[in-house]
Amino acid sequence: MTANQPKPLLPVVNRPIMEHVLRLLKRHGITETVVTLQFLAALVRNYFGDGDELGMSLQYATEDVPLGTAGSVKNAEDRLRDDRFLVISGDALTDIDLTDMIRFHRENSALVTIGLKRVPNPLEFGIIIVDDGGRVQRFLEKPTWGQVFSDTVNTGIYIMEPEVLDAVAAGEPVDWSSDVFPALLDRGAAIYGYVADGYWEDVGTHDSYLKAQADALSGRVNLEIGGFELSPGVWVADSASVDPDAVLKGPLLIGDYAKVEAGAELREYTVLGNNAVVREGAFLHRAVVHDNVYLGPGAHLRGCVVGKSTDIMAGARIEENAVIGDECVIEPEAYVTSGVKVYPFKTIEAGAVVNTSVIWESRGQRNLFGPRGVSGLVNVEITAELCVRLASAYATTLKKGEYVVTSRDCSLAARALKRAVIGALTAGAINVLDLEAAPLPVTRFHTARESAAGGITLRTTPGDPQSVDIVIMDGRGADLPPAAQRKLERVFSRQEFRRAFPGEIAELTYPARAVEDYTHELLRHVDVGDVRDMKVVVDCAGGTSSLVLPTLLGRVGVEVLTVNARLDDVSPTETLAERRRDLQRLSELVSSSRAAFGVRFDPVGERIALVDEMGQLINDERSLLVVLDLVAAERRGGQVALPVTTTRVAEQVCRFHGVQVQWTSTALDALTSAAAGPDMIFAADGRGGFVVPEFSPAIDGLASFMRLLGLVARTRLSLSQIDARIPEVKMLKRAIPTPWAAKGAVMRSVIEAAEAEHEGRRIDTTDGVRVAHDDGSWVLVLPAASEPVTDLWAEAGDMDGAQALLERWARIVEQAAM
Numbered sequence: 001m002t003a004n005q006p007k008p009l010l011p012v013v014n015r016p017i018m019e020h021v022l023r024l025l026k027r028h029g030i031t032e033t034v035v036t037l038q039f040l041a042a043l044v045r046n047y048f049g050d051g052d053e054l055g056m057s058l059q060y061a062t063e064d065v066p067l068g069t070a071g072s073v074k075n076a077e078d079r080l081r082d083d084r085f086l087v088i089s090g091d092a093l094t095d096i097d098l099t100d101m102i103r104f105h106r107e108n109s110a111l112v113t114i115g116l117k118r119v120p121n122p123l124e125f126g127i128i129i130v131d132d133g134g135r136v137q138r139f140l141e142k143p144t145w146g147q148v149f150s151d152t153v154n155t156g157i158y159i160m161e162p163e164v165l166d167a168v169a170a171g172e173p174v175d176w177s178s179d180v181f182p183a184l185l186d187r188g189a190a191i192y193g194y195v196a197d198g199y200w201e202d203v204g205t206h207d208s209y210l211k212a213q214a215d216a217l218s219g220r221v222n223l224e225i226g227g228f229e230l231s232p233g234v235w236v237a238d239s240a241s242v243d244p245d246a247v248l249k250g251p252l253l254i255g256d257y258a259k260v261e262a263g264a265e266l267r268e269y270t271v272l273g274n275n276a277v278v279r280e281g282a283f284l285h286r287a288v289v290h291d292n293v294y295l296g297p298g299a300h301l302r303g304c305v306v307g308k309s310t311d312i313m314a315g316a317r318i319e320e321n322a323v324i325g326d327e328c329v330i331e332p333e334a335y336v337t338s339g340v341k342v343y344p345f346k347t348i349e350a351g352a353v354v355n356t357s358v359i360w361e362s363r364g365q366r367n368l369f370g371p372r373g374v375s376g377l378v379n380v381e382i383t384a385e386l387c388v389r390l391a392s393a394y395a396t397t398l399k400k401g402e403y404v405v406t407s408r409d410c411s412l413a414a415r416a417l418k419r420a421v422i423g424a425l426t427a428g429a430i431n432v433l434d435l436e437a438a439p440l441p442v443t444r445f446h447t448a449r450e451s452a453a454g455g456i457t458l459r460t461t462p463g464d465p466q467s468v469d470i471v472i473m474d475g476r477g478a479d480l481p482p483a484a485q486r487k488l489e490r491v492f493s494r495q496e497f498r499r500a501f502p503g504e505i506a507e508l509t510y511p512a513r514a515v516e517d518y519t520h521e522l523l524r525h526v527d528v529g530d531v532r533d534m535k536v537v538v539d540c541a542g543g544t545s546s547l548v549l550p551t552l553l554g555r556v557g558v559e560v561l562t563v564n565a566r567l568d569d570v571s572p573t574e575t576l577a578e579r580r581r582d583l584q585r586l587s588e589l590v591s592s593s594r595a596a597f598g599v600r601f602d603p604v605g606e607r608i609a610l611v612d613e614m615g616q617l618i619n620d621e622r623s624l625l626v627v628l629d630l631v632a633a634e635r636r637g638g639q640v641a642l643p644v645t646t647t648r649v650a651e652q653v654c655r656f657h658g659v660q661v662q663w664t665s666t667a668l669d670a671l672t673s674a675a676a677g678p679d680m681i682f683a684a685d686g687r688g689g690f691v692v693p694e695f696s697p698a699i700d701g702l703a704s705f706m707r708l709l710g711l712v713a714r715t716r717l718s719l720s721q722i723d724a725r726i727p728e729v730k731m732l733k734r735a736i737p738t739p740w741a742a743k744g745a746v747m748r749s750v751i752e753a754a755e756a757e758h759e760g761r762r763i764d765t766t767d768g769v770r771v772a773h774d775d776g777s778w779v780l781v782l783p784a785a786s787e788p789v790t791d792l793w794a795e796a797g798d799m800d801g802a803q804a805l806l807e808r809w810a811r812i813v814e815q816a817a818m
Helices: 017-027 041-048 068-074 098-107 162-167 176-186 206-218 384-396 412-427 440-449 482-494 514-525 549-556 576-593 620-635 649-656 670-675 701-714 719-725 740-756 799-817
Strands: 032-037 057-062 085-087 092-094 112-118 127-130 136-140 152-160 191-195 200-202 228-231 234-236 252-254 270-272 283-285 300-302 374-377 403-408 431-437 454-460 467-473 535-539 559-563 597-601 608-611 639-643 660-664 680-684 731-737 761-764 769-773 778-783 789-795
Touching (some): 017 092, 032 041, 041 057, 092 152, 098 112, 098 152, 112 127, 112 176, 112 740, 127 152, 127 191, 136 176, 152 200, 162 176, 176 191, 384 412, 384 482, 403 412, 403 440, 412 431, 412 454, 431 440, 440 454, 440 467, 440 514, 514 549, 549 701, 559 576, 576 597, 576 608, 597 701, 608 620, 608 701, 620 649, 620 680, 620 701, 620 719, 639 649, 639 670, 649 660, 660 670, 670 680, 731 799, 740 761, 740 769, 740 799, 778 799
Parallel strands (some): 032 057, 112 191, 234 252, 252 270, 535 559, 535 597, 639 660, 639 680
Antiparallel strands (some): 085 152, 092 200, 374 467, 454 467, 597 608, 761 769
């Protein structure tokens, strides 16, 4: 829709969004306006001119390169120095009471007043917290669900005193919310937030664009609709021609000089552009049709958008969420299926069924990436075609000629799909270093070591042999951070992929000593002294760790009993029952062989499960504490990184040994980023994932096992003795169903409840909202990133206390979610 026009020119009820914004300004007495431009600036200038037709005075300030939200205003500084000014986006539909907002600004003698609005899903906006007087306390730009502690977001509408521009660097990309406002807040500047009651919709997605049209037709937003109201909710322009035998069911709008023939049916929330023609028998429902569109006899449009000057011929069908660009031809009987988008100037042949170019629609996780990367059923959701598009999008985000490391687990599906990934990367001018079948830690190691731009590995989804995960890494070998995920998703959804010229097709190479290099570096960094007389039992789970362990263990000389040391391409993952069976067998082997301990790797060598010398399984929570105690007792100083969901018994262990805890969020890359910090001696995720910071900041089951060998060899205590001396954990967890649209309101209610009872409590928003009591008990409320649920953790001195705490906050969440 914006391939050949700037978003402010997209029409809502047949007028550009920016025109609605300018009309709002005029209604509130603001007529002197500067328009900052960058993308396709001439189109905006040509449409609005000097503003005389709107009774306004428009001037323009054009950016040669994008300068950000603040930099663009700084670029117009010479026209803003005389008096306070208002900043408003040209691509958000709103009827906020600007006059009242200006009054609020004056009464508070504010330097900056920020327009705020409560929204159901605050993920794509900047969250702002204000006190009871409206003064801003905190900013957070585009949070993850774990960082959502309010549903009050920044609308991008600001009232400012001219001296604010002194805080903006000239000629540089600068953003208000992430750069200028936090700096002003740190200096104690008077920044206020005005919570608006009016309508505001950031028109940034196909869904929000259709919603804005429906809201305008339904009267939810106060704006001018051209034409007269033929019947309740049916708006028809004076110059339109509508046959009396046409069926009109409002609310809907028919534009200037449009023609609707007899037998055509226009139903709710349809917008027909100027000069559009609808022939007999055509059907439109929730369809937004731009100017100069021709709809042939029997054409069928439902829940879609059709760009200007497009011809939809007889009998063609356009389904839900499809987008047809400007100046396209959809020939007779063609069928454009749900979610498809057709770029401008294309022709769809007669009778064609078009089901490619799928937009990633809203679903449970609301985005492309989930907690394990990009996941789905093999050859249903994760197909070779999707792998090509995903790898092409990833290649497009990188520079030509850079290197990407690829690998897979032992499954046949991962092998086949990786070939599609490699083909797309090399076609996108990205060189590939393929490790073939390799443990995930080895892939992360080589991605960081080879100065690669990133990595991709394909693995069977844990516990689900029918599904596969595509894990995409950055140059550190860490999971792609949220900002990079969003960038990749934008390219993926638009399908604007870069292709190499014939001479730029990149190369595929196979590093010769991948395993040897990894084991050499690991043994150089991890102390495995005094282990020669130790006996251990190792279960490779039929996974890729079996490719590395023989080389590792052969060099340290430990006595090992190994099971499942083969690549099992038939069963590349295990069910819960199979995992329990194998752990039981491992326990029996450890106790019968009198081994020091047993370890079981997951199929990609990333996580481990521990069995003590008595043959007792140590659960993941206790494993974290046991290994933490071993590391802290030996190091006697430094820092450890743990997610906020970890039991606070870990703090007791650390204090005993003079070690400090750094709490992290549960985001995919948060633990890796923290583990890369200075003075780090240990990190873990509480799910069997451990980090050996002196070797790598990534979770690594192989490195953790080697480190554990040395630690156990040097201690005088067995794992069961260490476990016994660590206090019991009194922690409970619960998941509460929460509709996506209610998550922001839930977190606002939680933080309001916490602040209302601030006496004797501390509030931590590292991830979600954690309320800590003076007696050491605490509760954490954290919206799940990929499911419509809110997770709660509660810990206290006893289980009854934890249960009471959990029940109390569960009620708050449930009430807010209703």
